[in-house]
Amino acid sequence: MLSRFANPARFVRVSAALLPWCAGVSIALILLGLYLALIASPPDYQQGEAVRIMYVHVPSAWMALNVYLFVAAASAVALVWRHPLAEVAARAAAPIGACFTFVCLTTGSLWGRPMWGTWWVWDARLTSVLVLFFLYLGYIALVNGFDDPARGSRAGSLLAVVGVVNLPIIKFSVDWWNTLHQPASVLRLGKPTIALSMLAPLLVMASGFTVLFVTLLLIRMRTDLKQRRIRALQLDRLTPAPAPPHTESGLPARPVAAREGI
Amino acid sequence: MPGFLGLVRRDLQLALHHSGDTALVLAFFVLTVVLFPFGIGPEPDVLARVAPGILWVAALLAALLSLDRMFLPDYEDGSLDLIVLSRLPLGLAALAKIVAHWISSGLPLALISPALAVVVDLEPGAMPILVISLLLGTPTLSLIGGVAAALTLGARRQGVLLSLLVLPLYVPPLVFGAGAIEAQETGGDPRADLLLLAALLAAALALAPWAAAAAVRQATE
Amino acid sequence: MRPVLPDLIGEDLACRRGERLIFSGLGFRLPAGGALVLSGTNGSGKSSLLRLLAGFLPAASGRLMWGTQPVAADLAGHHARLHYVGHADALKPALTPREQLGFWSALRGLSRRQAAAAVEAAIAAFALEPVADWPCRWLSAGQRRRVAMARLLAAPAPLWLLDEPLTALDEASQAGLQAIVVAHRDGGGRVVVATHAPLAVAGARRLVLDDYHPRRAREPVLPI
């Protein structure tokens, strides 16, 4: 149990060493991805240049889902083993996932407009991402909904686990709903056939996003730990040094020396 | 199990004393459904087309309305501590409260829904399916809602937070519930949707009480 | 012969509420028939210690043992052997004392017949007959407090955890409560009471929570 008091020195040290490398690699990968996506890849024979939106839309969709799975896994670890850092990781990751989901939705809409004439397409995949976005907002709102941050993290962890159990059910029900109300076939956001030359930018952008996620996660986790340190220091400054040990008549005061030993 | 029925009976007794809550839920359901024709227009064929969706969304929102009454009163007056300390496993205690909530909100919604179906021109043939889908669906709404209600105990602005947590989780019951009625209306076969709804209920019945219990334990720490 | 029950032992207990370390290094031993009186300034952790003993709150560090068995190992068993009377009375304004006491004793596992008998005894012991069938919203704060206390007798439990039991009670009720506590201890039960009022509890060990305030001298442990 005492590990809960342990100072997360190891994590702070490791993340300090990792951070510059992660930042550098993510920037390099994303720049390479942008070059491949915008310049070094051919336009699609059907969609022309608009297909380039896919190189941002699809990787952010992958990240949206994978970050939520990360949050759920970290939450499960936090609930089962009460490991303090797992809660910190889950709380730090969720806003990043929400940003990826938002990017996915907006680029999806920007892609739908020229292709199918409407800003929003009730396509099964896009709709699932929309529901996932609300799951993220629910988690973030719950974690910040309590005065006591520790209480918020624990409640959020439980919600994340409940959410991940519901994810496949939601995905199934949206697909079921989509086939039920099959819009005109032209509206179907078919997956364009991915030529090899298109795969490269996709994978590079995806890995760039992943390393970016790790970088932001480390920064936000370190911030969370610093915030706790701040609260501890402020609390410590406010609580006055307690009165000398209570020496009520007849009751021997606890030998102070003995207590210092802990 | 010691006190399970006693807990359900006590909660129902309290619900009767504050029968305003159930009346509020029913009034909200009626009001919401009646408002739609003012927005969509009275043309019968248009209304009939969207009737399943209107009825189910209104029922879902009405059920959502009284969710925070499930654990909050006991949390505030200290009864929740005693329930945690009781011989009744906390999962069953949570289930008891969810059952009581369903009987005082979901069940009446399902029973009065045919009367409202007339207002939105639902085909008479689809009425039985409407009631069955609500009877199967509203318990799932109470079960999932129970988890969210327990999670938000002690949170600031519990009402708003509760609905934000619960709405994405209500998508599956809504899709299958409204889908069953529409399948019946368009001459299709509603059994698939109803079976899926029943599957959701079975899963929620098995998992939700324990998740709610874990949340209650967090709240009474 | 009084059944020899194991002692309730706390070793080096520390308690955290939210991110604040309330107390640490707290130890005690409570044998059958014993009594522990908790006193200390407001916010020193009296209520937190009671909730920790009741098993609501896991100890941040240290061990709570029932004899040789750690309490955390069998939490349900621990809950079954204690009564916790907190600040809140847990009474529904619309229900009568008799209904509520019957409900709570049923929830503690008593059969309908046993519960009825125990409830009558509890009502008699706390002189609640005149108001037994009134809805609780008609009762005064003192009467409501007595109904909350009556739960102690409505279902048998060896360990009583009482948080400020004397507040809102008149002299007669306070004397009545003390007599009941003495009878409870004679029967092998034990009690932990958090109180400011000088509760005359014979042979009670006193625990002043302020003595266990986490020393500021040490580097504040980073509360994860």
Next chain:
Amino acid sequence: MNSVDGFLAMGGYGAFVWPAYGLAVLVLGGLAAYSWRRYRASVAMVDRLRQQSGRSR
């Protein structure tokens, strides 16, 4: 020169490709900047508090 204009026009879809990328950079870059700034502020606050508590003890 016209290759640059061609590049910007994006085969007529420039009005959608550039906002898509712009938005992605804006949102992700914004989150990165916000997180980094908040991190720096926290570090500064911790140092300040530690000096104060150091001095006052």
